[in-house]
Amino acid sequence: MSRIAVAGAGAFGTALAVALSATREVVLWGRDAPALERMARERGNPRLPNVILPDLLTITGDPDEAFARAGTVLLAVPAQALRGLLAEQGALLAGKPLVACGKGIDLETLHGPSAAIRQAIPSARPLVLTGPSFAADIARGLPTALTLACADPAEGERLQALLATPVLRLYRTTDLVGAELGGALKNVVAIACGACIGGGFGESARAALLTRGFAEMQRLALALGALPETLMGLSGLGDLVLTATSDGSRNYRHGLHLGRGEALEERVTVEGAATARAAARLGRRLGLDLPVTEAVAALVEGRSDVATVLRRLLDRPLRAE
Numbered sequence: 001m002s003r004i005a006v007a008g009a010g011a012f013g014t015a016l017a018v019a020l021s022a023t024r025e026v027v028l029w030g031r032d033a034p035a036l037e038r039m040a041r042e043r044g045n046p047r048l049p050n051v052i053l054p055d056l057l058t059i060t061g062d063p064d065e066a067f068a069r070a071g072t073v074l075l076a077v078p079a080q081a082l083r084g085l086l087a088e089q090g091a092l093l094a095g096k097p098l099v100a101c102g103k104g105i106d107l108e109t110l111h112g113p114s115a116a117i118r119q120a121i122p123s124a125r126p127l128v129l130t131g132p133s134f135a136a137d138i139a140r141g142l143p144t145a146l147t148l149a150c151a152d153p154a155e156g157e158r159l160q161a162l163l164a165t166p167v168l169r170l171y172r173t174t175d176l177v178g179a180e181l182g183g184a185l186k187n188v189v190a191i192a193c194g195a196c197i198g199g200g201f202g203e204s205a206r207a208a209l210l211t212r213g214f215a216e217m218q219r220l221a222l223a224l225g226a227l228p229e230t231l232m233g234l235s236g237l238g239d240l241v242l243t244a245t246s247d248g249s250r251n252y253r254h255g256l257h258l259g260r261g262e263a264l265e266e267r268v269t270v271e272g273a274a275t276a277r278a279a280a281r282l283g284r285r286l287g288l289d290l291p292v293t294e295a296v297a298a299l300v301e302g303r304s305d306v307a308t309v310l311r312r313l314l315d316r317p318l319r320a321e
């Protein structure tokens with residue numbers, strides 16, 4: 001079965017469905033029936049302005065129609081919603097390759113998406129698709145390169161061929177933990193970088209935060225079993241560079257608003273907020289020093305403000321790099 005189902009009809013799920021439906025049979029499934037009817041009628045998604053949904057793309061709210069005949073399912077829901085989705089649709093998703101496209105750590109279990117899949121649906125085979133990519137760029141057919149992680153090299157190669165397009169270039173790895181942690185943790189550092197610019201501390205300070213934040217990403221990911229080279233690739237450094245320097249990123253913009261003391265955007269997915277709290281808990285559990293992560297956790301929990309957390313970072317004892 002070469003049919004691909006995409007679960008989650010937000011910006012990213014829709015963008016992936018648009019990109020893949022040029023050459024594959026794709027069905028896009030979501031949970032919000034009125035929004036899906038509107039998308040099917042108007043051939044558009046308000047989260048992706050000016051993108052026309054191809055006629056060949058099937059849009060449905062019926063899980064049976066979406067998943068029963070699908071050979072591969074892409075899971076494009078926010079990290080805090082993944083466990084719920086897996087619990088609801090477990091019977092239809094059993095035994096299939098499930099490609100996690102979300103970027104975050106579950107706040108309750110402290111699991112990344114591959115462990116969440118393994119725990120909820122033991123017969124499913126988890127993969128991770130991650131890397132620097134704005135949904136709008138993918139949907140418009142702009143060139144993009146991502147990491148596809150799969151524990152089984154043969155299955156990874158098969159899925160790489162299935163999901164790559166002439167403009168969506170996929171690199172393979174077997175390091176699921178490294179790929180998913182790079183994608184999750186860069187959102188935390190992006191909030192820090194946005195807050196730095198929003199607070200008026202300048203681009204030199206942002207470069208320092210990006211670099212020291214990356215050191216933390218590596219520290220935590222390696223402690224959890226990731227390979228160093230994965231963090232140096234698209235899913236880690238690559239995505240960090242995009243997300244921590246562009247106000248196209250919702251995480252970076254969240255930081256900008258925090259730094260400026262402005263109202264936060266409503267009904268916008270900001271994965272780094274919950275993931276900062278989850279990563280801080282993991283770091284404390286493992287006895288790791290994660291000062292940037294702790295600073296972002298304090299900001300998003302409202303325990304501190306940008307000037308105070310920056311002062312605290314600067315006042316840390318001097319040390320070797």
Ligand SMILES: NC(=O)c1ccc[n+]([C@@H]2O[C@H](COP(=O)([O-])OP(=O)(O)OC[C@H]3O[C@@H](n4cnc5c(N)ncnc54)[C@H](O)[C@@H]3O)[C@@H](O)[C@H]2O)c1
Pocket residue numbers: 007008009010011012013030031032047076077078079081082084085101102103104133134135136268269271
């Ligand atoms: N937007 C991007 O540029 C982009 C790029 C790469 C990765 N991602 C990742 O993709 C994930 C989704 O982000 P997005 O941009 O699509 O967010 P979004 O806010 O645009 O959409 C999220 C969608 O998930 C749906 N959803 C939530 N809980 C659900 C559930 N239990 N069952 C079914 N659907 C559910 C919502 O209805 C919504 O349609 C995030 O983890 C994000 O980090 C996004």
Ligand SMILES: O=P(O)(O)OC[C@H](O)CO
Pocket residue numbers: 103131132133134135187190239242243248249250251252269270271
């Ligand atoms: O808008 P953001 O901050 O969720 O970032 C989107 C993608 O993850 C960038 O690779």
